[in-house]
Amino acid sequence: MTDLIRNPVFVLVRPQMGENIGAAARAMLNFSLTSLRLVDPRDGWPNPKAVAMASGAAAQVLDHAGVFPETARAVEDCDFVFATTARGRELTKPIYTPEAAMAEAHARIRAGQRVAVLFGPERTGLENDDIARANAIITVPVNREFFSLNLAQAVLLTAYEFSRGVHGAPAVDPGLAGADVASAIEVEKLGDHYEEKLDAAGFFFPEDKAPSMKRNLRNMWSRFGLTRADVQTLHGMLRQITRRRD
Known part of the structure; x- marks a missing residue:
């Protein structure tokens, strides 16, 4: 299965500045996307300013970019095409957020389809003739008073929204910058240590409330999501406190 099938094809329609093409290539490679096509780039192709802006590794995206004279030719082998635009709503098409669009792209790619995404020129965006060749529109929910995004x-x-579906990165990483999470037995022994010392200090009073107090303490330890380093620190703190008291 080729890269064109595994990943969406990003099509820059009539891009004006080489620097913006290079910046777009960098953005693609940030998320492991390499299938780039250009439609009638204003300053011709290849473009040394694009290569300079691509900055090293991203130049490979430019090296393999396809160049086409018109939008229809650039997407003629694609099964489903998205057009990114804040306009064109007079054309009757489904309108997706980027997140929903890339979820749809994943589903279609898994089914063996080739998906393309059209991006318009910097100053004007996609024309209706370009949008007419798309199956659906992607519109970013941005400030209505200032809705223009630059090409990159x-x-x-x-690319980020597509990548989320590939890597499945969690919204919150509980690993705390790679720290090992404490095991259940480590948390249990921490609870035993604190319960023993607190009991000796007369903390669990009155006696009839001691069971619920101990249960609440155990629940607190399990709720914290402690790392092994946290557990060691809490053991050490308690040892030092009780050693000085003794």
């Missing part, structure tokens, strides 16, 4: 921003946002 639009590419980066779309």
